[in-house]
Amino acid sequence: MIESLAGDAAVRALLEEVRPPGDVEDALARVSWSVLAEPGDGVAGTLIEQLGPSDALRFALGRENAATSEIGGRALVDGRARWTIRAERRSVVDALRGGRDVGARLLLPGDTLWPSSLDDLGVHAPTLLWVRGDPMLLSAAPRVAIVGARASSGYGEMLAGDFAGELAAEGAVVVSGGAYGIDGAAHRAALGVGGRTVAFLAGGVDRAYPMGHQQLLRRIVETGAVASEVPCGTAPTKWRFLSRNRLIAAVSDATVVVEAGWRSGSLNTAGHAAALGRPLGAVPGPVTSASSAGCHRLLREYDARCVTTTAEIRELWAGGRPETSPGRGTDPDQSRVLDAMSTRAARAVLEVSRRSGLAPERVSALLGLLELDGAVQRADGGWQRTQNGERRG
Amino acid sequence: MIESLAGDAAVRALLEEVRPPGDVEDALARVSWSVLAEPGDGVAGTLIEQLGPSDALRFALGRENAATSEIGGRALVDGRARWTIRAERRSVVDALRGGRDVGARLLLPGDTLWPSSLDDLGVHAPTLLWVRGDPMLLSAAPRVAIVGARASSGYGEMLAGDFAGELAAEGAVVVSGGAYGIDGAAHRAALGVGGRTVAFLAGGVDRAYPMGHQQLLRRIVETGAVASEVPCGTAPTKWRFLSRNRLIAAVSDATVVVEAGWRSGSLNTAGHAAALGRPLGAVPGPVTSASSAGCHRLLREYDARCVTTTAEIRELWAGGRPETSPGRGTDPDQSRVLDAMSTRAARAVLEVSRRSGLAPERVSALLGLLELDGAVQRADGGWQRTQNGERRG
Numbered sequence: 001m002i003e004s005l006a007g008d009a010a011v012r013a014l015l016e017e018v019r020p021p022g023d024v025e026d027a028l029a030r031v032s033w034s035v036l037a038e039p040g041d042g043v044a045g046t047l048i049e050q051l052g053p054s055d056a057l058r059f060a061l062g063r064e065n066a067a068t069s070e071i072g073g074r075a076l077v078d079g080r081a082r083w084t085i086r087a088e089r090r091s092v093v094d095a096l097r098g099g100r101d102v103g104a105r106l107l108l109p110g111d112t113l114w115p116s117s118l119d120d121l122g123v124h125a126p127t128l129l130w131v132r133g134d135p136m137l138l139s140a141a142p143r144v145a146i147v148g149a150r151a152s153s154g155y156g157e158m159l160a161g162d163f164a165g166e167l168a169a170e171g172a173v174v175v176s177g178g179a180y181g182i183d184g185a186a187h188r189a190a191l192g193v194g195g196r197t198v199a200f201l202a203g204g205v206d207r208a209y210p211m212g213h214q215q216l217l218r219r220i221v222e223t224g225a226v227a228s229e230v231p232c233g234t235a236p237t238k239w240r241f242l243s244r245n246r247l248i249a250a251v252s253d254a255t256v257v258v259e260a261g262w263r264s265g266s267l268n269t270a271g272h273a274a275a276l277g278r279p280l281g282a283v284p285g286p287v288t289s290a291s292s293a294g295c296h297r298l299l300r301e302y303d304a305r306c307v308t309t310t311a312e313i314r315e316l317w318a319g320g321r322p323e324t325s326p327g328r329g330t331d332p333d334q335s336r337v338l339d340a341m342s343t344r345a346a347r348a349v350l351e352v353s354r355r356s357g358l359a360p361e362r363v364s365a366l367l368g369l370l371e372l373d374g375a376v377q378r379a380d381g382g383w384q385r386t387q388n389g390e391r392r393g
Numbered sequence: 394m395i396e397s398l399a400g401d402a403a404v405r406a407l408l409e410e411v412r413p414p415g416d417v418e419d420a421l422a423r424v425s426w427s428v429l430a431e432p433g434d435g436v437a438g439t440l441i442e443q444l445g446p447s448d449a450l451r452f453a454l455g456r457e458n459a460a461t462s463e464i465g466g467r468a469l470v471d472g473r474a475r476w477t478i479r480a481e482r483r484s485v486v487d488a489l490r491g492g493r494d495v496g497a498r499l500l501l502p503g504d505t506l507w508p509s510s511l512d513d514l515g516v517h518a519p520t521l522l523w524v525r526g527d528p529m530l531l532s533a534a535p536r537v538a539i540v541g542a543r544a545s546s547g548y549g550e551m552l553a554g555d556f557a558g559e560l561a562a563e564g565a566v567v568v569s570g571g572a573y574g575i576d577g578a579a580h581r582a583a584l585g586v587g588g589r590t591v592a593f594l595a596g597g598v599d600r601a602y603p604m605g606h607q608q609l610l611r612r613i614v615e616t617g618a619v620a621s622e623v624p625c626g627t628a629p630t631k632w633r634f635l636s637r638n639r640l641i642a643a644v645s646d647a648t649v650v651v652e653a654g655w656r657s658g659s660l661n662t663a664g665h666a667a668a669l670g671r672p673l674g675a676v677p678g679p680v681t682s683a684s685s686a687g688c689h690r691l692l693r694e695y696d697a698r699c700v701t702t703t704a705e706i707r708e709l710w711a712g713g714r715p716e717t718s719p720g721r722g723t724d725p726d727q728s729r730v731l732d733a734m735s736t737r738a739a740r741a742v743l744e745v746s747r748r749s750g751l752a753p754e755r756v757s758a759l760l761g762l763l764e765l766d767g768a769v770q771r772a773d774g775g776w777q778r779t780q781n782g783e784r785r786g
Binding site: 036037038041080081082083085086155159237238239240242283284285286287288292293296299300305306308309312332335336338339340350353354356357358359360361362 | 429430431434473474475476478479548552630631632633635676677678679680681685686689692693698699700701702705725728729731732733743746747749750751752753754755
């Protein structure tokens with residue numbers, strides 16, 4: 001019975017290998033939950049929130065006492081079958097052993113190293129995280145998600161690399177999903193500048209997915225971190241990819257989608273970021289490129305910010321939209337005076353007045369200011385524009 | 394004295410050649426104002442609004458009666474010099490003669506053909522319009538401004554041509570500024586599909602500006618319209634370009650900037666559109682292209698809509714932002730069931746339940762729905778995914 005694993009010495013010994021001493025019963029209940037429930041299971045999350053992991057587990061497995069059974073409605077009771085069918089001691093042991101074997105650390109909510117940003121997910125927060133590498137990076141600030149399509153173009157990969165490299169060089173933690181395309185370009189660029197990067201995986205942290213990123217993920221473990229909420233041995237599935245995306249969005253101070261097709265999974269990450277109120281940026285591209293269609297959709301439908309430079313990405317978490325500046329530029333009357341002048345011929349104030357449609361007194365005043373700027377100069381019989389004034393006009 | 398031109402038979406005769414019979418005194422006062430004041434002169438506009446064009450003219454030239462002199466403050470009186478210096482009968486005659494010589498029509502506010510959209514400019518509305526070609530196009534709906542940089546790229550010109558051609562083919566009037574680059578591409582594409590296009594010029598309608606567009610502007614006059622608020626003979630200046638932009642923005646139901654540099658004049662047109670509450674679209678492009686930097690700035694700073702297709706441009710004036718649709722797509726539980734199935738091997742309901750983390754009853758129900766969709770089929774000992782189900786997953 002997996003509710004009573006705390007009394008199992010072998011299991012306790014395994015637990016001690018993956019995390020510092022603490023509340024053994026709660027920790028094992030959470031590991032059990034990670035085996036029973038799929039990522040983001042809101043009913044499981046609600047139970048854990050209300051009862052704590054251990055009592056929630058007893059309830060889930062139908063061995064609750066009278067007091068706790070009253071909190072669950074009919075739907076909860078009916079839904080339990082999805083958990084009981086997976087309730088095996090062996091699965092919990094395998095999860096612990098798998099984590100230990102790859103040197104992963106088990107993080108639980110409430111731990112000093114637990115990234116509190118994930119708590120914003122409420123009942124959809126993960127029950128735990130397995131982390132290979134440096135778990136402090138999940139809380140180091142600033143963290144920026146650079147994500148995008150697997151089917152990326154050279155344009156997108158170049159930009160993902162430029163942005164991730166520059167941000168990582170400045171000390172930001174680059175968060176992504178370890179996939180081919182944009183994700184890979186972002187991770188690689190961060191590593192390339194000796195920066196810090198975190199990959200959230202949809203499967204267990206013992207599995208290199210995709211296989212072609214085996215070496216990349218190994219390098220990330222060495223100086224960054226690879227994290228997952230599912231037990232070692234778990235295969236990534238479409239559902240787990242979608243669930244994983246919420247962790248990328250929640251753990252990051254801002255999310256930037258560099259390239260995405262019309263139905264790219266990155267739009268799902270972006271949707272999570274928007275739902276969480278996290279700043280969301282999208283990089284535009286040629287409208288003729290299918291790999292940018294999703295980014296343009298984010299600009300149109302999700303109110304994402306258009307970002308084109310590293311500085312603009314930094315503004316996302318530095319907060320605040322830049323000022324609108326329609327009136328920026330030269331004083332319009334100065335512009336009119338310069339329009340009315342010539343670089344070749346001197347013109348009298350009255351002539352400039354007639355040509356510009358400004359009163360002679362106003363023209364005189366403006367000419368004085370423009371002279372200070374070096375834009376005009378006195379000449380025979382009047383004023384003329386300098387080369388400097390020519391460039392301004 | 395230009396306040397009393399209504400008594401001048403030669404001038405009256407000229408006026409009759411450029412517009413149908415009407416209030417001669419007011420018409421001549423407006424033509425005089427177009428000679429005295431630069432485009433968008435708000436003080437002149439205020440005077441005309443309060444006194445009517447004829448009395449405003451008498452006031453402006455310092456020959457007002459006691460009653461009207463009281464409405465102007467000190468600033469107004471001081472400002473009059475900018476008008477009086479240009480007050481010559483000859484200039485008014487030249488304006489009328491210039492218009493007549495090129496077959497232009499003089500439109501005044503209140504005329505049946507006057508585009509009422511311009512009234513939204515308030516005291517900055519033009520005092521008149523000179524129109525060569527079909528003046529009805531200024532009021533024909535829908536009118537869409539397609540504008541952009543003179544220093545355009547092949548990418549921008551192609552898109553301007555595609556958008557303008559498709560919109561014009563559907564009956565929209567394509568409004569632009571007659572310049573090289575994006576403007577020219579838009580006008581040409583509209584003409585190319587036998588559509589209607591309007592060019593607003595910064596100088597007089599008798600002047601082909603730029604010279605290289607002499608033939609293009611002639612073609613626009615034949616089937617479209619060329620319009621300006623300044624008298625024939627007036628040269629375009631930087632100030633007049635900026636003022637002209639407000640007419641493009643005001644007359645159009647929506648404005649789309651296809652390409653623009655960081656300081657392009659098109660941003661000024663866009664600023665007018667935004668200030669007038671007209672829908673504003675910007676076409677994104679590669680962030681590596683300087684010709685798209687202004688468009689990205691519009692997306693960032695002016696809250697312009699990102700538009701990438703003709704259909705999205707049409708939405709600008711059709712009104713309403715499209716619905717945000719983060720939840721669009723497959724039912725997540727269906728996705729989880731499909732994830733847990735194979736196209737090669739049949740799996741029992743309990744096995745699918747265990748793999749998907751969904752209760753067996755829920756799995757059964759979902760399998761039934763998926764079977765109706767043709768995504769799964771019954772097979773030896775359970776269920777398997779069809780090729781159709783494979784594509785959906």
